[in-house]
Amino acid sequence: MPDLSFQIDSASVVAFAAVPMIAFQLHIQNSAADEAIHTIALRCQIQIEVTRRRYMPGEQEKMLDLFGQPDRWSQTLRSLLWTHVNWVVPTFAGASTTVSMQVPCSFDFNVAATKYFAGLSDGDIPLLFLFSGTVFYAPPESPLQVAPISWEQEARYKLPVKLWREMMDAYYPNSVWISLHKDTFDRLYRYKMQHGLLDWEHALERMLAEEVEVNS
Template identity: 50%
Template sequence: MPELDFALVGAEVPVAAAAPTLLFRLQVSNRLPAEPVRSVALRAQIQIEAARRQYGPAAQALLLEVFGEPWRWGETLRSLLWTHVGTVVPAFEEQIEVELPVLCTYDFEVVSTKYLAALESEEGTIPLRFLFSGTVFYEGAEGRLQVAPIPWSKEATFELPVRCWRELIARFYPASAWLRLQRQVFDRLYAYKLAHGLPTWDETVLHLLAAAEGKVKP
């Protein structure tokens, strides 16, 4: 059966995408080209290996909710699950390069989003590990179609430039952030907005903050 190897060779924000997406370029190699690959149903778990980079004071402050106080990071700094993705690799013999699209969320209730947002003001890279699984369909003896699983040991690392994440956020969420509320909380906030004649949600939240600071009447 084919012996496949995987390597991430690049990443970019696609020019035309309906949803926030990072596009990784994945190189797949077959050590046994005498057994051509017909296709691969590929899956990948992507982890953020947080311990493999340094963090400035601003990032440390923003990561307090994720890893706790920096003096505890020797115990708490750990890998984070980012997402699961999948794609179909077409037929090839020795090597092929395919696109691996990753849909991204800016929901701050997701731990990986909190981590990525904390790095937006920093430079450097985001250390990632891809853990691969799936099924290989290949041409065996006498041209017969054979099926085999991808071993769980197959993985690859990649250093995603922080600028890619910044570019993604700037394109899809310019100067904004998302906050999900329980319906009861939203209804109370909406009632407050109407009662005070506030035209936007930004002004509603600012009015509440000013009230909490004693600058306006609630």
């Protein structure tokens, strides 16, 4: 029966993809090297271990929406779920293989992970990869067999904040994405049409300017 272990060796931005993606180089080791691995149906949950790094004052301010005031972080600072990934590892023989596991990255600021990434100015993002799934293998002189991957399999990796920022700057230069409720969008659309504004940015800028005048 395969005895698999997992390690993230590196990460890079996937160029020219339909959506922003990071490719993690996943190294898989099988201690039973005489077994042929036919396929691995891999499931991976990626968490952000937010307690494994320090935060500058400017970063703390940007985390208020996620964790509240810093003096409460001892109660509120908890790991965040980033995403789930399903990946098929192809056939390999021998002790190990390395595959490129591509992870889509949302730029929706209603997503907690996006708020967290965008709030960091530098350093690394501490990630925890939790693996599960099914491995199809064949021991020497034996037919194909199936076994589950132990729930205890995991790997850690420090993703540079710089890499995430460079990726989002490449896909969404000088812009961000927000999601609005349909009723809110309809009101904004009517405001834009009534004032003859060219685009959504001009509509929002005018509304914000009007709010400042009312409060001044």
